[in-house]
Amino acid sequence: MAEQRDKWATKLGLILAMAGNAIGLGNFWRFPYQLASNGGGAFMIPYFFALFFLGIPVMWIEWTIGRYGGKYGHGTLGPMFYLMSRESLKPKSALWFGVLGGLLGFSVSSLLSSYYYQIIGWSAAYTWYSLTGAYFGQDTYKFFVGYISNTGAVLFFWGLTMVILGIAVSQGVSKGIERWVKVMMPALYVFAIILVIRALTLGSPVKPEWSAIGGLSYIWTPNFSALSKNFFKIALAAAGQIFFTLSLGMGIIHNYASYLGPEDDVALSGLATVSLNEFAEVILGGSLAIPIAFAYLGPEKAIKGGVGLAYMALPNVFMHMPAGRIFGAFWFLLLWFAGFTSAIATYNYLVAMLEEDIHIDRKKGTWMVFVWLFILGLPIALDKTLLVLTDMDMWVGSYFLVLLGFFDVVVGLWLFKPDNFWEELHKGAFISVPGWVKPIMLYIAPLYMLVLLIGNTWNYAKGGVFTLSQAYMQDLVKNEALISTTVSYAKHAVTIARGMIFIVIIIGAIEAYFAIKKKYGEELEKNEVIIKL
Amino acid sequence: MNAGALAFLIFAWGTIFIMMYWSITKLLHHEKQQKA
Numbered sequence: 001m002a003e004q005r006d007k008w009a010t011k012l013g014l015i016l017a018m019a020g021n022a023i024g025l026g027n028f029w030r031f032p033y034q035l036a037s038n039g040g041g042a043f044m045i046p047y048f049f050a051l052f053f054l055g056i057p058v059m060w061i062e063w064t065i066g067r068y069g070g071k072y073g074h075g076t077l078g079p080m081f082y083l084m085s086r087e088s089l090k091p092k093s094a095l096w097f098g099v100l101g102g103l104l105g106f107s108v109s110s111l112l113s114s115y116y117y118q119i120i121g122w123s124a125a126y127t128w129y130s131l132t133g134a135y136f137g138q139d140t141y142k143f144f145v146g147y148i149s150n151t152g153a154v155l156f157f158w159g160l161t162m163v164i165l166g167i168a169v170s171q172g173v174s175k176g177i178e179r180w181v182k183v184m185m186p187a188l189y190v191f192a193i194i195l196v197i198r199a200l201t202l203g204s205p206v207k208p209e210w211s212a213i214g215g216l217s218y219i220w221t222p223n224f225s226a227l228s229k230n231f232f233k234i235a236l237a238a239a240g241q242i243f244f245t246l247s248l249g250m251g252i253i254h255n256y257a258s259y260l261g262p263e264d265d266v267a268l269s270g271l272a273t274v275s276l277n278e279f280a281e282v283i284l285g286g287s288l289a290i291p292i293a294f295a296y297l298g299p300e301k302a303i304k305g306g307v308g309l310a311y312m313a314l315p316n317v318f319m320h321m322p323a324g325r326i327f328g329a330f331w332f333l334l335l336w337f338a339g340f341t342s343a344i345a346t347y348n349y350l351v352a353m354l355e356e357d358i359h360i361d362r363k364k365g366t367w368m369v370f371v372w373l374f375i376l377g378l379p380i381a382l383d384k385t386l387l388v389l390t391d392m393d394m395w396v397g398s399y400f401l402v403l404l405g406f407f408d409v410v411v412g413l414w415l416f417k418p419d420n421f422w423e424e425l426h427k428g429a430f431i432s433v434p435g436w437v438k439p440i441m442l443y444i445a446p447l448y449m450l451v452l453l454i455g456n457t458w459n460y461a462k463g464g465v466f467t468l469s470q471a472y473m474q475d476l477v478k479n480e481a482l483i484s485t486t487v488s489y490a491k492h493a494v495t496i497a498r499g500m501i502f503i504v505i506i507i508g509a510i511e512a513y514f515a516i517k518k519k520y521g522e523e524l525e526k527n528e529v530i531i532k533l
Numbered sequence: 534m535n536a537g538a539l540a541f542l543i544f545a546w547g548t549i550f551i552m553m554y555w556s557i558t559k560l561l562h563h564e565k566q567q568k569a
């Protein structure tokens with residue numbers, strides 16, 4: 001029988017935790033610059049298309065897989081994938097799907113955390129710098145470079161964030177994570193709404209033709225000609241954003257859903273998670289960075305703001321805005337809260353793995369994960385060019401998330417069998433999912449993900465990303481490095497990132513293999529299903 | 534803001550608002566019922 005596991009105490013707590021899991025830096029930091037650099041209104045059309053055909057179906061699949069795994073006492077992907085694959089395969093063959101799921105889940109949680117926590121640390125630092133007015137009157141690009149180059153400051157704010165995360169996770173699910181998100185999520189929405197009201201009432205403070213409403217207009221004017229010119233590029237970016245923003249393909253939705261009871265609703269809860277996330281992203285996130293930048297910096301700079309929009313362009317705005325210190329602090333605290341409530345989930349995945357697979361006490365496991373993530377994050381914290389982070393993000397965002405999402409369908413639907421899945425999705429459900437969603441889940445969503453994988457691979461192969469071609473390295477040096485650097489340093493940074501990825505994959509595979517063997521050794525030996533709930 | 538942009542904005546924001554309101558109220562309603 002499964003061991004007694006921690007459970008969500010209330011439905012509201014669960015939904016806030018899941019929304020906190022999904023709402024992250026992707027909503028307020030990544031979405032605006034993806035939107036701006038992909039044609040504004042041109043981006044929104046494939047974005048909604050991907051939300052409907054990819055985001056909502058995969059969200060339901062992940063909730064269902066997670067709750068199923070939780071029934072057997074598992075919060076990690078290795079055993080979850082193994083259990084579901086057994087419906088079509090013999091245990092010995094199912095083991096390999098378990099290993100694949102386990103290595104992907106472990107890799108995403110570890111690698112994503114290694115750089116995501118750094119960005120949350122930047123937000124903590126900039127909250128402080130906004131309150132003290134540290135960057136006021138300075139060149140904000142140079143200020144950001146100065147911060148990234150200041151190893152002591154980077155380590156302090158990153159370390160502080162990790163310690164607070166550790167405290168929250170060590171307290172458990174119902175007494176820790178749930179209590180923290182019940183305070184942080186409402187606060188996050190309040191901060192964002194205050195900022196949106198301020199942003200949309202800015203008027204035209206610099207030039208009459210520059211306005212926040214102009215920014216909204218840029219986002220919401222359906223730009224079909226821009227879309228048709230760069231259809232594939234924009235569609236890939238939109239689908240990638242859906243994965244990132246909904247925290248799909250990370251293993252963390254599965255992990256949170258594993259703390260549900262076997263008859264708790266997943267259908268309506270999954271939909272509520274998506275809608276809370278989209279409210280935060282499209283309505284709140286879309287009405288902040290771009291409209292503010294349009295009003296103060298003008299359309300050209302706002303659109304070209306790129307990754308630096310949040311940390312380099314907007315501080316330039318806050319220093320000229322009335323009560324800019326307060327609004328600046330609100331903005332960066334919003335980013336910190338958003339990042340934090342997602343980071344708790346990746347942290348908890350790794351702690352759950354130690355707790356359930358190796359039976360390490362949660363408190364001890366929390367600090368072991370702290371050390372692991374500190375070691376993994378160190379090369380990123382010490383890299384002043386941010387090239388290690390860039391390469392890592394490319395692999396995680398373009399491959400790991402989509403691959404994991406693809407295998408969610410392969411295992412959760414195809415191997416578990418579509419009818420079993422449909423029955424599982426509707427156990428205790430508060431709504432009935434329409435039948436026409438089933439073919440979307442079975443065929444359209446995985447096809448979409450295959451196109452995404454092939455499209456990214458094609459683009460990267462053409463750009464020399466795999467072979468580290470001279471042209472690619474020069475492009476990294478010229479366009480991606482935060483500070484001027486050499487091709488040989490760029491090669492060194494990329495090699496470090498890829499070496500880390502390789503090591504993490506190997507550890508993830510070994511861990512999943514032994515975890516499954518330990519719990520299901522007897523049935524693996526006999527190659528027939530013995531444990532069935 | 535032109536009419537096309539305004540219409541797209543109202544449609545998108547409206548759909549998200551309705552979906553959020555409907556799903557959250559339905560969830561809380563069911564939870565209340567279960568507790569009772």
